[in-house]
Amino acid sequence: MLRLVSGRVSGLLARRVTPAVCTSSARPASHGHAPDVSPAVDMSRPMYWDRRDVPLPDRPFRDELSAGDKSLKEKEKGSWKQLSNEEKIALYRLSFNQTYAEMKRPSAEWKTVLGGVFIFLGFTGLVVWWQRVYVYPPAPRTFDPEWQQKQVQRMLDMRVNPVEGFSAKWDYEKKQWK
């Protein structure tokens, strides 16, 4: 018998299924748990889930029905025109825990995510700054302004990209940039 103490497992269709910790589960936890541990979910029985991408779970939300619920289920077998709106909603809530609107409700999580991203980016910037001061060796001599000037002059002498590119922008008669 498969038992799961916590967290997520691969379930249906190789998708990840997060089981709702559901009070109407058929098998209650038997041994004494620490107060924060949720009861073990029996993964070999059909499960209920609230998921936006996999709509119809393997079992209804409430499968232990009270007498009133049972009579409502009997009434459901007849014509649905005889059901009042409250009864229809009650039947829905027997089968499902959350509506799609409730599942899709917006949260403020994005602020936390973005904040965390910026905090780590900022910290990384500080690390890089420290490295620039204490770790980096001196720059190669090819970065000196004098060297760069001579490099540009040599590129112009060699006529680098004379049609549309580098040397095309230099006026060789007036010896200046166009």
Added chain:
Amino acid sequence: MSLPKPVMRGLLGKRLRFHLPIAFTLSLAAAIAFKYTVTEPRKQAYADFYKQYDATKEFNAMREAGIFESVRPSGE
């Protein structure tokens, strides 16, 4: 509350009939735009460059600048 049965077949075909002409038209437009904004001006730039190009003069200018190893500037 009896709803009409939704369309069950031909969904891909319908999507293709709608999107493929648009895709082909836009691709063609992109290609034509690229041709007339990039390749034609580039071809013209090269034509204009070589119309007035004197290879010997350019070579001598480069030689005098001292970039070649096979021929040194005429002074040395």
